[in-house]
Amino acid sequence: MSAELISGRELAAELREGTAARAARLAEAGRPPRLAVVWATDDGAAAWYVRSIAKAADKAGVGCELVELGASASADAVQARLAESGGDPSVHGVILQTPLPDGAEPDELAAVIPPDKDVDGANPLSLGRLAAGLPAFAPATAAAVLALLDHHGVALAGRHAVVVGRSTVVGKPAAHLLLDRDATVTVAHSRTADLAAVTRTAEVLVVAAGRPGLITPDHVRPGAVVVDVGTNPTPDGGLVGDVAPEAAERAGALTPVPGGVGPVTTALLLRHTVIAAER
Amino acid sequence: MSAELISGRELAAELREGTAARAARLAEAGRPPRLAVVWATDDGAAAWYVRSIAKAADKAGVGCELVELGASASADAVQARLAESGGDPSVHGVILQTPLPDGAEPDELAAVIPPDKDVDGANPLSLGRLAAGLPAFAPATAAAVLALLDHHGVALAGRHAVVVGRSTVVGKPAAHLLLDRDATVTVAHSRTADLAAVTRTAEVLVVAAGRPGLITPDHVRPGAVVVDVGTNPTPDGGLVGDVAPEAAERAGALTPVPGGVGPVTTALLLRHTVIAAER
Numbered sequence: 001m002s003a004e005l006i007s008g009r010e011l012a013a014e015l016r017e018g019t020a021a022r023a024a025r026l027a028e029a030g031r032p033p034r035l036a037v038v039w040a041t042d043d044g045a046a047a048w049y050v051r052s053i054a055k056a057a058d059k060a061g062v063g064c065e066l067v068e069l070g071a072s073a074s075a076d077a078v079q080a081r082l083a084e085s086g087g088d089p090s091v092h093g094v095i096l097q098t099p100l101p102d103g104a105e106p107d108e109l110a111a112v113i114p115p116d117k118d119v120d121g122a123n124p125l126s127l128g129r130l131a132a133g134l135p136a137f138a139p140a141t142a143a144a145v146l147a148l149l150d151h152h153g154v155a156l157a158g159r160h161a162v163v164v165g166r167s168t169v170v171g172k173p174a175a176h177l178l179l180d181r182d183a184t185v186t187v188a189h190s191r192t193a194d195l196a197a198v199t200r201t202a203e204v205l206v207v208a209a210g211r212p213g214l215i216t217p218d219h220v221r222p223g224a225v226v227v228d229v230g231t232n233p234t235p236d237g238g239l240v241g242d243v244a245p246e247a248a249e250r251a252g253a254l255t256p257v258p259g260g261v262g263p264v265t266t267a268l269l270l271r272h273t274v275i276a277a278e279r
Numbered sequence: 280m281s282a283e284l285i286s287g288r289e290l291a292a293e294l295r296e297g298t299a300a301r302a303a304r305l306a307e308a309g310r311p312p313r314l315a316v317v318w319a320t321d322d323g324a325a326a327w328y329v330r331s332i333a334k335a336a337d338k339a340g341v342g343c344e345l346v347e348l349g350a351s352a353s354a355d356a357v358q359a360r361l362a363e364s365g366g367d368p369s370v371h372g373v374i375l376q377t378p379l380p381d382g383a384e385p386d387e388l389a390a391v392i393p394p395d396k397d398v399d400g401a402n403p404l405s406l407g408r409l410a411a412g413l414p415a416f417a418p419a420t421a422a423a424v425l426a427l428l429d430h431h432g433v434a435l436a437g438r439h440a441v442v443v444g445r446s447t448v449v450g451k452p453a454a455h456l457l458l459d460r461d462a463t464v465t466v467a468h469s470r471t472a473d474l475a476a477v478t479r480t481a482e483v484l485v486v487a488a489g490r491p492g493l494i495t496p497d498h499v500r501p502g503a504v505v506v507d508v509g510t511n512p513t514p515d516g517g518l519v520g521d522v523a524p525e526a527a528e529r530a531g532a533l534t535p536v537p538g539g540v541g542p543v544t545t546a547l548l549l550r551h552t553v554i555a556a557e558r
Binding site for chain 1: 408413447465
């Protein structure tokens with residue numbers, strides 16, 4: 001028996017359609033939505049991701065300004081540029097793409113992004129508001145995890161969710177979103193003793209560790225819903241997740257990589273930008 | 280066999296001594312540390328707590344300004360007063376005491392407390408910074424949980440900690456502090472299915488539910504370290520925790536109520552105020 005595949009493509013398409021309609025209405029009203037993406041890296045994967053955002057924005061009728069500062073930019077220069085976009089009334093969403101130049105701390109730099117334009121939830125204030133249950137944009141990847149679970153009708157209240165990974169951009173905000181939905185939430189990570197024993201208690205397992213094949217069949221409770229957030233490049237130019245393909249034999253449902261969390265993440269970034277522009 | 284008692288009194292005394300010495304040095308340098316406590320309630324327990332802070336501050340040589348606005352104060356008035364104290368250069372720490380008047384949301388009001396004076400970690404920005412691993416004051420109660428565990432040499436890295444309660448002032452920040460110390464952390468709450476099964480997996484159990492006797496022997500893994508954050512008033516004017524006395528038979532170590540987390544919390548509030556004044 002193999003897991004049901006929880007594809008993100010149809011949800012992403014649905015989200016894009018709604019976003020395009022709202023973007024068109026904003027444009028008609030003379031307030032076309034606009035996203036600024038600030039980046040300062042030579043990293044190929046980052047460049048690919050930024051281009052994919054720009055393409056998706058274009059299709060949805062959301063303006064996208066790519067602010068490429070180069071890998072030699074200083075932390076101060078990156079922060080100044082974020083502040084500039086944040087203060088620009090024609091810009092409604094501001095994203096800081098990682099990786100950053102050496103010595104730059106993303107959470108500190110993102111503190112200058114105004115919370116109402118922080119469409120990827122990078123400002124620590126957004127994370128704090130999220131944790132406190134106040135309105136805030138969640139990081140798009142964490143929001144995509146919840147959107148996929150909801151779209152597939154996965155119940156969360158009272159159930160045990162385990163999140164593997166404790167990053168500020170995925171693991172921690174995903175844990176808060178699950179907790180806010182009344183799941184009992186465990187956060188496991190690289191220092192967890194006996195990871196498999198912990199993940200086997202999960203009715204819903206969210207994996208965001210960035211380690212290909214980390215989750216084997218032995219890590220999965222039979223019938224569990226598994227969301228694979230990993231996007232690890234392969235030597236032949238492809239992508240694999242953190243969940244080994246064999247784990248599908250034990251899971252009840254599994255998001256594929258690629259085509260699971262990824263497309264929904266991009267769609268939600270644009271959705272957040274339109275929401276910010278509508279305010 | 281009965282659990283070792285993890286008293287908070289000796290740690291609190293030790294902290295107070297250090298704080299008093301630092302406060303004296305600040306006073307000599309012409310910068311006496313000062314704490315403002317803003318409150319707007321008729322609640323007797325709150326009044327008792329505020330008086331106990333004022334007394335402890337006095338003993339430690341920390342100035343304490345009690346700003347009593349009365350239970351009929353508006354949310355705007357409370358927030359304005361917080362902002363006033365926040366802007367006063369002679370005030371180094373600002374606390375908002377709960378409960379608040381109807382309709383006032385503590386997390387929203389506390390957003391005006393400058394993070395560098397937010398000695399009880401009430402501003403959502405402080406929680407976000409804490410979650411992101413950036414320097415910030417943690418809520419004193421959550422910080423007291425960690426201080427007690429450290430004082431008693433309880434190892435945390437790689438161990439399984441369960442936090443019962445998901446409040447912004449205790450459960451969530453305590454979870455982040457434990458996670459930051461490399462524990463595997465589960466947050467359980469009132470909607471958790473089979474709470475006893477979850478808490479029995481805890482090597483370290485932190486209970487902050489506000490329900491007297493919630494944790495019975497059946498909830499405790501033999502030998503676990505149990506930190507009882509509950510402070511529930513009894514009809515005869517006493518205090519009991521969330522952990523039933525019989526649970527001490529299974530725990531390896533247990534913090535008493537009163538005399539456990541409480542005294543350390545007050546001591547840390549004053550410690551934070553002195554740290555803020557030293558900057």
